[in-house]
Amino acid sequence: MRVYQGRLKKGSYITNVDTGKKTKLARIVRMHSDEMEDITEAGAGEVAAMFGIDCKSMDTFSDGSLDLAMSTMFIPEPVMSLSVKPAKSTMQNNFAKALNKFTKEDPTLRVKVDNDTKETILSGMGELHLEIYIERMNREYGVECITGQPNVNYKETIGSLQKFEWLHKKQTGGAGQYAKVIGYIEPINDEEKKELGKVNSFENECVGTNIPPEYYSSCEKGTFDAMKEGALVGCEVEGVRVVLQDGAAHAVDSSDMAFRTCMANAVRDAMRKANPSILEPVMAVEVNVPSEFQGAVVAALNRRMGLIMSSDMNEDGSGIKVLADVPLSNMFGYSTELRSQTQGKGEFTMEYKKHVQVNRNIQEELMKKYREEKEADNAA
The missing domain is CATH 2.40.30.10 (Translation factors)
Structure with missing residues (x-):
């Protein structure tokens, strides 16, 4: 402290x-x-x-007399996830204790339980970051873990403005559900996101009482429900502004749930038509190696679709520092490759930089893989 x-x-x-x-x-x-x-x-x-x-x-x-909190440091969103579970059911208590302690001491480490598979998902800032905590669980708590394949945290966004007009109408034995919303969605850039302080925005431009004011908050909740799962690969959506302009309500059948469901469906449908795309995390990679290995290291980064930003020699000419932007999905196994290329003399660090749009062929592959997984889950 x-x-x-x-x-x-x-x-x-x-x-x-x-x-x-x-x-x-x-x-x-x-x-x-x-x-x-x-x-x-x-x-x-x-x-x-x-x-x-x-x-x-x-x-x-x-000391109890002051109720002021210090501002916290910037905590980036995790960029890599993997499923983890104890090798034996008798280790479950220690497994839970370890995760509780680790998440308290490291705010960049996140833990959640997948609603569909019921697996424990560990998310962090990279392959090495997660490997260290898996090793610490074994060493400090005696918990041997079984881990799944690492997953990159992709995101989705839209590329064009798209209007929507959606009617949600459901009649059951008693009171039914009725809601109608009209508006549009449009992309927002990085500068606007910084100004807003959030990755998505909801704006209410309704005039009059076609939608009663008490349902505005339900429309906003429905908007953010839709952002949790995109249309392409089911990832979180960012960079979208949703504007509600008009709608309609029924004196008896309209409710908070009706407007929330209506708005979520309207936004999901609009996002499918708004030129959606997938974003992948790009890492700022710094590699330090002896100068005789420069060619091999730069070639390896190029093979991993890296964009070389600079390559500078240190003062005595014995080593070089290479800075590159590399997609996280291409960085798996890089530490082993670098050691073998440089006889164990090379080292690298990487940190999250930003999410950028993936190439069209990669997007098609990710969508195909997502569809296959969904079909397999439905069949099961």
Whole structure:
């Protein structure tokens, strides 16, 4: 923990601003590599370790008199996922403990359960990132894991403006469902997304009460329901502005659920017609190698569809640094290839840069694979 203001004293109480939980400081230590030195207090600017505190990374603590939270660092969305499960059912408790601890200490690691397959999906910033946590589960918690194939987190977007007019009408024994919405969807660029602070936008331009105002929030929820699964490969949708202009309601049959369902179906149908495309994550890759391996390394990055941004030699001419933008789907197994190419002397790092549109042939392959998986699930 880093102290920003005041003094942290042994035996005093601190309050987690996020949860409101109050904890007594039983022990404070200063770390020197793997050695610990017990201290009675820590002042502003110092970094100290504490024991028995239930918290997660980026939590703010105060003495209880202040209710202000420090701004957190930027946490990028995960770009790679894989399914993971313990090798034996007896390891399930330790498996859950490990995932709970890891997600608290690392905000870029995400865990979710797939609704269809009921598999546990681990998502992170790359192949190595996930491999490290799989290894830590084995080493620290004695949980041997079975992992599935890594999946790249693709996204979908649209390429043109598309109007929609959708009627949702359902009559059952009792009260039915009735809703009608009219409007359009259009793409938004990266600059607009930054200004909005979100990847999709809903705007209400309705005039009058053709759609009663109490149903506007249901229309917005329906819009974001549609964004969870795209028309091409079932991935999240981003870069779409939805504008609601008009509609109609029924005095008896209209409801929140009717408008939510109507809006979701209207947006899904419009996205299919709005020149949709698939986006893939591109990584900023930095490779450091001795200069005699420059040709082999650049050729390998080109084979992986990488775009070389720069290739600079260091001051004494012994090594070079290559910067490239490479699609994440082409980076699997690169660490092994780099070691064999450079006799173990090369090293690389990569971080997420942006999502870009995939080539048409890759898009067709992904759509074909998605259709086959859906058919297999339906057959099962």
